[in-house]
Amino acid sequence: MGAFLIKDIMLLLRDRSELLILLAMPFLLIAILGFSLRGIFSGDLEALEMDIALVSQGDEAQAVASLQNEIEEMGLPPGETQALKQAAESASPQTMLVSLLEDESLSELVTIERMSRAEAQESLDEETVDAVITLPQGFTEDSLRNMLFGESKSGELELLVADLSSPQTDVLKSILNEFVRTVNFEASISRLSGQQSATEVSGGIETITARQPITSFQYYTIGMAVMFVLFVGSTIARQANLEQKQMVFDRIRLSNRPPLLYLSSKAIAAAAIVSVQLILLFGLSALLFQTFAADSWAFWSGIAIISIVLALSVGCLAALMVAITLRLESDAVPAIFSGGVISLMAFVGGSFMPLDGMPELLRAIGNWTPNGAALSAYFSWLLEPELSQLAGPLLRIAAVAVIFLLLALAIFPRKGGAA
Amino acid sequence: MLETEQLTKKFKDTIAVDDVSLVLRQGESVGLLGPNGAGKSTAIAMISTLMKPSSGDVRLNGESVLKKPGDMRRVLGVVPQKIALYEELSAYENLKFFGRLYGLSGKKLEQRIDYVVELVGLADRKKELVKNYSGGMQRRINLAAAMMHEPEVLIMDEPTVGIDPQSRNHLLETIRKLNREEGMTVLYTSHYMEEVEKLCDRVYIMDHGKVIAEGTKEELKAILSDQETVLIDFDQNYPELFAKLSEIEGVQHAAAEEHSLKLIIPKGTRLLAALFHEAERYGAQVVNVNVQTPTLEDVFLRLTGRKLRD
Ligand SMILES: Nc1ncnc2c1ncn2[C@@H]1O[C@H](COP(=O)(O)OP(=O)(O)O)[C@@H](O)[C@H]1O
Ligand SMILES: [Mg+2]
Numbered sequence: 001m002g003a004f005l006i007k008d009i010m011l012l013l014r015d016r017s018e019l020l021i022l023l024a025m026p027f028l029l030i031a032i033l034g035f036s037l038r039g040i041f042s043g044d045l046e047a048l049e050m051d052i053a054l055v056s057q058g059d060e061a062q063a064v065a066s067l068q069n070e071i072e073e074m075g076l077p078p079g080e081t082q083a084l085k086q087a088a089e090s091a092s093p094q095t096m097l098v099s100l101l102e103d104e105s106l107s108e109l110v111t112i113e114r115m116s117r118a119e120a121q122e123s124l125d126e127e128t129v130d131a132v133i134t135l136p137q138g139f140t141e142d143s144l145r146n147m148l149f150g151e152s153k154s155g156e157l158e159l160l161v162a163d164l165s166s167p168q169t170d171v172l173k174s175i176l177n178e179f180v181r182t183v184n185f186e187a188s189i190s191r192l193s194g195q196q197s198a199t200e201v202s203g204g205i206e207t208i209t210a211r212q213p214i215t216s217f218q219y220y221t222i223g224m225a226v227m228f229v230l231f232v233g234s235t236i237a238r239q240a241n242l243e244q245k246q247m248v249f250d251r252i253r254l255s256n257r258p259p260l261l262y263l264s265s266k267a268i269a270a271a272a273i274v275s276v277q278l279i280l281l282f283g284l285s286a287l288l289f290q291t292f293a294a295d296s297w298a299f300w301s302g303i304a305i306i307s308i309v310l311a312l313s314v315g316c317l318a319a320l321m322v323a324i325t326l327r328l329e330s331d332a333v334p335a336i337f338s339g340g341v342i343s344l345m346a347f348v349g350g351s352f353m354p355l356d357g358m359p360e361l362l363r364a365i366g367n368w369t370p371n372g373a374a375l376s377a378y379f380s381w382l383l384e385p386e387l388s389q390l391a392g393p394l395l396r397i398a399a400v401a402v403i404f405l406l407l408a409l410a411i412f413p414r415k416g417g418a419a
Numbered sequence: 420m421l422e423t424e425q426l427t428k429k430f431k432d433t434i435a436v437d438d439v440s441l442v443l444r445q446g447e448s449v450g451l452l453g454p455n456g457a458g459k460s461t462a463i464a465m466i467s468t469l470m471k472p473s474s475g476d477v478r479l480n481g482e483s484v485l486k487k488p489g490d491m492r493r494v495l496g497v498v499p500q501k502i503a504l505y506e507e508l509s510a511y512e513n514l515k516f517f518g519r520l521y522g523l524s525g526k527k528l529e530q531r532i533d534y535v536v537e538l539v540g541l542a543d544r545k546k547e548l549v550k551n552y553s554g555g556m557q558r559r560i561n562l563a564a565a566m567m568h569e570p571e572v573l574i575m576d577e578p579t580v581g582i583d584p585q586s587r588n589h590l591l592e593t594i595r596k597l598n599r600e601e602g603m604t605v606l607y608t609s610h611y612m613e614e615v616e617k618l619c620d621r622v623y624i625m626d627h628g629k630v631i632a633e634g635t636k637e638e639l640k641a642i643l644s645d646q647e648t649v650l651i652d653f654d655q656n657y658p659e660l661f662a663k664l665s666e667i668e669g670v671q672h673a674a675a676e677e678h679s680l681k682l683i684i685p686k687g688t689r690l691l692a693a694l695f696h697e698a699e700r701y702g703a704q705v706v707n708v709n710v711q712t713p714t715l716e717d718v719f720l721r722l723t724g725r726k727l728r729d
Contacts, residue, residue, distance in 0.1 A: 007512075250503060257520055
């Protein structure tokens, strides 16, 4: 057994093109996809830290006071007058905006500093702030009027950013849009009920943070890893085909070793190679891209458990492919597998993009591929390191692996006799 | 110690091996001579338990090996026609792998590797990758690998195909030494008559899947005992003259080769007068006339009407 393993691994180490496919390619893809798709995963918000300058051109206190005066002079019944005056004070849009930006879910990302218009412009030019939000003269009054009396002129705020195309800008814009909508909505509510308006405005932000907090690097490190381990199956099967063609396989048969020893050593070689591959990919990604913040033993041992199950299942897959390859005496199977099947499996397994919007059937198939199941196991562990959550996907991987293994045993030509 | 009994292998549309019965005695060196496609490799695959015969039997010390190939595999060292080695590994790594398959390890393994690379004369180059070797060196390691488990019988399938003269001589010398000095039993397959003639005590001649003659070299040549081989060299090729000469009364077989013509005739045939007469008519010049003792090549020519190498 040891002899087989050492030989298979030495052969792999000398095969530069296979090494490129198994290690360099996924790593390159992790880097490319990880960088270029930063921002589409909400976990990336951590990479979106922003310094925002807040410029208020009007005097808010004065605006509120003058509005309250106006309410007084309207000659409404005392109760209503009081309620409206209070609403004007607490619904002040500037307060709402600040409390929105300093909301718990954003406070780590956003720092707000009040500045004058000139200071803000200067800071933006010097890039010490990423964006300037300006509440123009009359903004407070206009929005309050809109809110309280339904006057058509609504307040407009102005957003100046350093980099229009950056993901930060997108996120900030969506926050502000949400804010403006909220202000208008709140307005209609307070007007309809005439009651003191609630200033809870977190609703708009939830849509951003409700997505799973996984970064693009985490996503693609795992996505590419579970995809490229599949190539080990075709690598091993190709090796077996070469052994058969070069008649080394005959020599091995002549040594009178049990044929199943050959098959199982291929499976174990595949599992060992996958393990090394996963260690290198996860390790490098963690070191170079700080992909995984958690560095506890508990976190990594969960990753290790999933990886071991995945490695063993690829071992079974490799055994099946070796069996078919030897039976057909052709390398068609590894060629088809590496040329197309792997991409399909990777796609339905969610290696390239989240399958949230995909048809149910596709997701079900993906869930039963070893790579797809491993991917969901890794993700669920990232989100919530809870062993019981892993049972489902890991059992699916194991079930499929057992099927692979049984098929391999059935197909493998047992040329122990003088066959 | 090793024999085949009416060994037959049918493929879809050919009978590759047809009713072949061979015997290999301990310490003997036996040749299996035949042109390409004669069925030699197929016969060897069945003898070495790698292929199941359609019918017939292979026996080792009287026991059939078809059901229990283990004993045979232990005794046999098989040198296949192809280079059955890992090209990306060095000779040393290959031998180490095959040695470990046979359960060798540690010092014993190293000693055995040292012995076999010394045997094939590649001790100083054993660390090089097989793919960087010349064809001849690859063939020598191919033999070395078959020797790792100290086999008693060496079966070789055309081990000198596509190999430089130096490697070829070295290989033939090695095999001869193994047979003469170490008492190794050898079954040597080739379509090179000279090799078989040089190495082997006894010869089986195969053609179209059948054994068409067998015996010691002397016995086989005795087939031609009442015949002579005449080799006539001309100044150039005269196809019409050659055809004419082949039809001279008494000529049993004729084979033309560039500027020369080989004729097998009964002893005492009066050939020369006719030869010079015809040569005169075609304006051909006879450069040399040589009456030879027959070779196995001539025996094959006589038996099949064809040359070994077409
Ligand atoms: N696996 C096979 N399937 C079909 N025909 C084969 C196979 N192997 C050999 N043959 C045929 O059997 C004949 C003998 O082949 P082989 O044993 O290789 O001859 P040799 O080794 O003497 O050159 C040839 O006609 C060859 O085409
Ligand atoms: Mg052959």
